[in-house]
Amino acid sequence: MSLQSTELAPAEPPRLVVFWRRYSRNRAALLGLVIFTVVVILALTAGIVEPGDPLRRAGAPLTPPFTDWATPLGTDQLGRDVMSGIFYGARISLLIGVVATLVAIGIGVLIGAIAGYFGGWVDDVLMRVTEAFQTIPNFVLLLTLVAIMGSQIEWITVAIGIVSWTAPARMVRAEFMALRGREFVDAARNLGVSNTSIIFREIMPNALPPIVVYASVIMALAILLESALAFLGLGDPNYASWGNMIGQGRSVLRTAPYCAVIPGIAIVLTVLSFSLLGEGLNDALNPRQKKR
């Protein structure tokens, strides 16, 4: 695969077709893709289907679901439309999931690549830092960062990235350690290619497939972290978030359980779709890996 991509670069369609064929062999992964697409559509069409602020009063408080056409999924104790919250919550969950994953993978890839490529004391120092981050319970660190930096949505996203980079760093480091002694790296070094260039142009493309697969796990965890934070009431109060809806639904659990259950199901399905997507990507990107 590495030789193909650097030498000849075969025409695009066949590769995509092969990718799709491998991916679609896994039926659960197809289901994951369908759910994921639905969540993306919810996020994209939030402004069209449900115009207006999702945090505004849309009807009488605690209207049960399927009774009023204006609020098909009912309203919460403040009269906010649950369906509107689901649409806008999808937006926040995906946004935080994607950006936090990019932050986590960015930090992880950089640290893992440097540690794995150079080895020696650089590796020692960076790995001790990684272990320190792994030792501190990530949710406690997240709470602390939010306590220090405030709960604006930008900070929360960055903070989630900061507590999630250790696993990708370790994976990239392992890949780099395995690849740095290979012939194509020696060849590049003999040609006088700089370290930066070897790291990012020679080794990185070969080290990325497992990271792409793992990105789906990080994204799922990021969404769970954000929703847990919002559930505790420590999220950004200016945006509708599924976690926050569940947290507020808790106080009316006795009389109106749907307020917590509907956004809860949304989170479960979204996270589920990411794990299924990850499995499909794994089948498609690492076909040589032994079938489990």
Added chain:
Amino acid sequence: MKPAFPPVLGYALRRLLQAVPVVLLIMVGTFLLLKLAPGDTVDALVGDMGGADAAYIERMRAEYGLDQPVYVQLLTYMGKLITFDLGWSFVYEQPVSAILFERLGVTLLLMATSLTLAFSIGILLGAIAARRVYSLTDNVISTLGLIFYATPSFFLSLLMIYLFSVKLGWLPVGGIKTVAGFYTGWDHYVDVALHLVMPTAALSLIYLSFYLRLMRASVLEVADLDYVRTAKAKGAGETRLMVHHIMRNALLPVVTLLGLQFSTVLGGSVVVETIFTLPGLGQLASQSVVQRDMNTLMGIIFLCSIIVVVVNFLTDLLYARLDSRIELA
């Protein structure tokens, strides 16, 4: 076991030494976080007193060493941490270490019950699924694993509260014991156990799914190895094959994961303890964020890190015991 004792001890010592730089880094980290946080000890004290004049504040800064260069402050801070002097909580008006130790027991109890449940049921279901791979049983177990994995603990908690406390009235909604119960002896243990059922289930299900999935993959892999085929050829029955030949090797990656994930489980207890109002470290952490009690938060980070280091050390030893290929010397 006697001749193997000294090498294990040496191995143990080496693992402990490796943890030292990590703990030092965490100390530096908490110091930096404290510095990043708006306001310092003197601000908190002055806020408590309702204000003071500039000269007095200056004098207090000097008294607390806050006028010293940063590296001197760092060394003083680390010296204090080593003796477990975690500072003063201006919310609880108590030394932080006293508050932490008061709450440590509940969290450790919750950790112990959740991890035991997640680990034992996880490996059991994983092993069953792997031995009946691609059957209906396997599909049901694997699907359940996926769903548990995707269910946030707080949502699961609310569902359980709705079902078992609101609808059925079987289990208490929160707390660690019935406040007005004044139970003694066995009644007390039963009371605490009843209060722990739902928090334990909520915290363990997601990790149960991790162990289940890893155990299933691991058993499948080990079952393909030559020595297992040999044992089968020599007439070992299914139970013997599983217990004597497969389990021990298949457990290795799961034990590794147990150690690696302990800190995540500890983090998860924040949400669960807050929902079920269990007076543990996790609940303290979320309260401290709301109350901006930075000293207590840093104390929790430090104490949790020490617990994680100790647990990782124990799992390393367990791993060495399980895998005789590890070189101890």
